[in-house]
Amino acid sequence: MKNASLLILVLAAAALQAQVTYERLLRAPDEPQNWLTYSGRYSGWHYSTLSEITTTNASRLAMKWVFQVGDLGQFETTPLVVDGVIYGTGQNDRAFAIDARTGRAIWRYQRNLPDKLQPCCGMVNRGFAILGNRLFMATLDAHVIALDTKTGNLLWDVTAADHHQAYTFTVAPLAVKNEVVVGISGGEYGVRGFIDAYDAATGKRLWRFNTVPAPGEPGHKTWKGDSWKTGGVPAWITGTYDPELNLLYWPTGNPSPSNYGGEREGGNLYSDSMLALDPDNGKLKWYFQFTPHDLYDYDATQIPILLDAEWEGRPRKLLAQANRNGFFYVLDRTDGKFLFARAFGHVTWATGIDQDGKPIVNTSLKTTPEGTRVCPGALGLTNWYTPSYSPETGLIYVATSSECDIFTSAPQPYRAGHDFLGSVYVPDPVQRPTGSLKAIDALTGAEKWSFPYFSNPNGGALSTAGGVVFAGDSDGNFIVLDAKRGHDLWHVQLGAAIYSTAITFEVDQKQYVAIPVGSALFAFGLRE
Amino acid sequence: LRTISQGVPGTEMPANALEDSEIRTIIAYLRALAPPRNISVAGDPAKGKKIFFGDVGCSTCHMVEGVGGVLGPDLSRVGAARSVSYLVDSIRDPDKELSSGMTDPNNHYGLPLVYDTVTVVTTSGEKIIGVARNEDTYSIQMITMAQQLQSFLKRDLKEVSHQRRSLMPPYSEDALDAARLQDLISYLETLRGMDEKEVR
Numbered sequence: 001m002k003n004a005s006l007l008i009l010v011l012a013a014a015a016l017q018a019q020v021t022y023e024r025l026l027r028a029p030d031e032p033q034n035w036l037t038y039s040g041r042y043s044g045w046h047y048s049t050l051s052e053i054t055t056t057n058a059s060r061l062a063m064k065w066v067f068q069v070g071d072l073g074q075f076e077t078t079p080l081v082v083d084g085v086i087y088g089t090g091q092n093d094r095a096f097a098i099d100a101r102t103g104r105a106i107w108r109y110q111r112n113l114p115d116k117l118q119p120c121c122g123m124v125n126r127g128f129a130i131l132g133n134r135l136f137m138a139t140l141d142a143h144v145i146a147l148d149t150k151t152g153n154l155l156w157d158v159t160a161a162d163h164h165q166a167y168t169f170t171v172a173p174l175a176v177k178n179e180v181v182v183g184i185s186g187g188e189y190g191v192r193g194f195i196d197a198y199d200a201a202t203g204k205r206l207w208r209f210n211t212v213p214a215p216g217e218p219g220h221k222t223w224k225g226d227s228w229k230t231g232g233v234p235a236w237i238t239g240t241y242d243p244e245l246n247l248l249y250w251p252t253g254n255p256s257p258s259n260y261g262g263e264r265e266g267g268n269l270y271s272d273s274m275l276a277l278d279p280d281n282g283k284l285k286w287y288f289q290f291t292p293h294d295l296y297d298y299d300a301t302q303i304p305i306l307l308d309a310e311w312e313g314r315p316r317k318l319l320a321q322a323n324r325n326g327f328f329y330v331l332d333r334t335d336g337k338f339l340f341a342r343a344f345g346h347v348t349w350a351t352g353i354d355q356d357g358k359p360i361v362n363t364s365l366k367t368t369p370e371g372t373r374v375c376p377g378a379l380g381l382t383n384w385y386t387p388s389y390s391p392e393t394g395l396i397y398v399a400t401s402s403e404c405d406i407f408t409s410a411p412q413p414y415r416a417g418h419d420f421l422g423s424v425y426v427p428d429p430v431q432r433p434t435g436s437l438k439a440i441d442a443l444t445g446a447e448k449w450s451f452p453y454f455s456n457p458n459g460g461a462l463s464t465a466g467g468v469v470f471a472g473d474s475d476g477n478f479i480v481l482d483a484k485r486g487h488d489l490w491h492v493q494l495g496a497a498i499y500s501t502a503i504t505f506e507v508d509q510k511q512y513v514a515i516p517v518g519s520a521l522f523a524f525g526l527r528e
Numbered sequence: 529l530r531t532i533s534q535g536v537p538g539t540e541m542p543a544n545a546l547e548d549s550e551i552r553t554i555i556a557y558l559r560a561l562a563p564p565r566n567i568s569v570a571g572d573p574a575k576g577k578k579i580f581f582g583d584v585g586c587s588t589c590h591m592v593e594g595v596g597g598v599l600g601p602d603l604s605r606v607g608a609a610r611s612v613s614y615l616v617d618s619i620r621d622p623d624k625e626l627s628s629g630m631t632d633p634n635n636h637y638g639l640p641l642v643y644d645t646v647t648v649v650t651t652s653g654e655k656i657i658g659v660a661r662n663e664d665t666y667s668i669q670m671i672t673m674a675q676q677l678q679s680f681l682k683r684d685l686k687e688v689s690h691q692r693r694s695l696m697p698p699y700s701e702d703a704l705d706a707a708r709l710q711d712l713i714s715y716l717e718t719l720r721g722m723d724e725k726e727v728r
Contacts, residue, residue: 074636122636379637427639429625430692454665455638474635475664491666496634518634 020082020130022177026243033506035081038127038172039386040503043306044240044249046388048504051465052511053526058468058480058489062527064512065103068520069094074458074499075516076124078172078386080135081505086514087149088521089125089172093139097152101507103523107152111139118417119168120188124499126238126384127172129180131200138169138182144198146180156203160184160196166417167191172238176248176279179206183235183250187299190230190256190420195239195275197282207282211235211252211270219269227264230414232256233271237301237384242317245334247285248277249306249319253299259367259378260295260409260422267292272300274321276336286336291325291359295367296349296407297378297425298325305389305396306333309443320442322387322398324380327353328445342445344438345400348375367409367423377405377433378425379456386460386501388469393483395439395448397469401456403433437461437471437479439486449486451479460501462513470513472498478515478522494522569612569713576715579708586712589675589696593722598675599659600696601627601643607719615713619704622694630662645695646670648680649687659695663688 020036028036032049039046053061069075069090079088081100089095093111098104117123117140129136134146134155141163146155160182161167166189174181179197187193193211198204212231213219223231232255239250255264255271270284272291277284291298305320319333326347330339338357350359365374385399405425412422427433435453440446451471459472468489469481474497480490496518504513514523532551580586587596590603606615617624626642646660648668658672668688669679673695682688704712 432639432642432690452665454663455635458635458637473665474638475632476634477665479665493664493666497632497636497638 019132022131022175025131025175033081034083035079035503035505036130037080038078038129038174038238039240039303042241042243044303044389045305045391046303046386046460046501047390047463049465050504050506050511051467053464053468053480053504053513054466055468055482055489057526060527061480061490061492061513061524063492064523064525066520066522067096067098067103067105069096071519074122074124074497075519076122076126076170076499077516078127078501079503079514079516079521080128080130081503082130082149084507085149086505086521087128087130087135088516089127089137091125091519092123093125093137095128095135095137095147095152097149098521100505100512100523103521109147109152111141111145113139114141114163117141117163117168118166118189119170119185124170125172126170126500129173129175131175131178131180134200136173136175136180136200138171138173140168140170142167142169142184144169144173144180144182144196144203146200146203158198158203158205160205161191161194164417165189165191171236174238174241174248175200176241179279181239181248181250181279183237183239183252185234185236187232187234187236187253187256187258188419188421189417190232190414191234192229192231193233193235193252195235195250195277195282197279209275209277209282209284211275213269222267222269224263224265230256230420231264231268231271232258232420233268234299235301236299237303240304240306241279242306242333245317246279247333248279249304249333250275250277251300251302251304251321253301254294254297257412257420257422258294258297259407259425260411261293261367262409262411265293268294272298272325274300274304274319274331274336276333288331288336288338288357290323290327290329295409296325296374298323298380299383300324301384302382303386305387305442307389307391307442311339311443320389320396322382322396322440324376324383325349325359326376326381327359328396328440329357330443330445340445344398344440344445344447345381346375346402346404347381348373348404367407369408369410371406371408373404373406373428375404376401377403377427378407379403383458385457388461388463389442390463390469390483392465392467393439393463394442395483396442397461397463397471397483398438398440399435399457399460399471400438401433401435402431403456404428404431435473437469437481437486439483451481451486451488457498459498462502462504464504470502470504470515472500472502472515472517474498476517478502478517478524492524494518569710569717571707571710571712571714573711573715573718575708576711576713579704579712580715584699584704584708584712592719599671599673603716604719605721607717608721612713612717615716616709618696619699619709619712621698622696623692623698626692626694629660643694645691645693647687647689647691648685650680651684651686653686657695660690
């Protein structure tokens, strides 16, 4: 027995030395014991082939350990797992590495942040990217940094933008080839959005794609006057990548001010869009705009899911996205051609999507000074909540909210570094919003099942080859559902709203599932 | 914070382009303000107190300074927190705007429950009515009409339903005439919180 323990320790110690090469990231699906990127793989599926936890034994789940971050606020990280070590970020730009077997900390990191920062929605961070022996973090003070995987020591630190102008990062970076890709936050403050790539070894900036075109650039005329200078269009959720097409798919957020369009007449490119970028130079290959001239804060910052399927009699490379504006879209990801869209909940701002993919806008619901009730509300039918695609069921699992809001609008002068919303919006006082986890057919947009949440959600979904979906609600319940039918298999109350999404990994040939909740990372496995 | 940053639709309270830290400073200032001492309505607070604790039955459901029922909101600070017109509406037409219950500090985007009417039906067919102190996907914690705290797992219930109306009955002119309403409001206006030593 002692010899066996020694052997495991030696193997584990050896594994800690492993480097995460780009080739390993490309083949992440072949390493189900690990979780190597924000969505687990470049295609954005948030799915694992691990299958020890199944529909028949999920009721035997039990807590294995808890790791306390030691800070307050929303815990939005999606941790990475590499060869027995978990790497995560926390509130206020904390970070940590922990032993995946025991939950014990290996190192902790705390960014020394300036006093005055203005992230719109909390001092949050959504996680690391990893490449080689470096972890990459995009920070609240608009820097991109690299940490050493073994120690958490700072390896490089570069400034992306001026945080005094309310530029900030909350995104988990994506490592592609030799570079680290990030997208800026600040759409509530009239920033000019961008997506950057940095050299993973040195931190040198390789390219920048400005999400609001400058004079002379294609798309600039979709902005009135100087409104482009404060046009917003952040890019605050991690994109996905197709190595065969060598295209990076990165979604963008709302135009600024978010709820008053009078000063920014036009389509406002490239707001609320899907961008297909060449990762070698940041050049735009194609774009698709979901919500032109958005008045309702419908950021398209939902993870694009890449899947290959038969479509109208021939194999096709597809991109699916359940959009915050309430419609589920499928595009051809080679050229951005619109294939179809279908509402996946109650939508009033548009009566449908036309054959070219343009919304048929309900013009009677423009925001007014008196207030207009619009569905979905400003938080959207879905939001940053990570969706999951299971190739076994062909379903995409999406957390949704029923909230409708009453929007009022008013012109608002721009002040650098201050809120730039042009509006007031409040939830409909008559109808308390609820939520659900919906299973949507990836190729038709049809709803297959819906599991009701009491409150509107903040967390996403993880599906596995065990035929289960792990999800979390805003009332602290960590939930396991049957992926085919949505039946409730098991749940546990963890005491705080869930703002993130579960990941799964394997240690000692045992499957674990971990979920950030409150200020802690909880790990579960099957009871021995 | 939401009221200051986003304003109140339908009123003259506008949105404000202030940072969270600035708003929190304003909130701290507002909370530090001593409650105003002047009472803005006519009426006799002493008579109003008798009405509150007497035949009209307010204290059956509402607590003031540690005395009274637990079904409705505690009113010990209601004079500092609510306008006269709001109080009048709450008495004459309790369904007009339901009071908010507990807010979850862990849920940044969440909304509080409201004092609506909750009905649960057990598997044996028993119907229980009350207000929800808390609720989630799997359970509900209620104060029943009998003012008992009860917790239910939803899997043990046939039905949980919310009706958007208050359990408080409307007090019309017949039940509470204008003069007595004035007295009651004038008493409620005096309720501005208490020091611990004043708890009876």
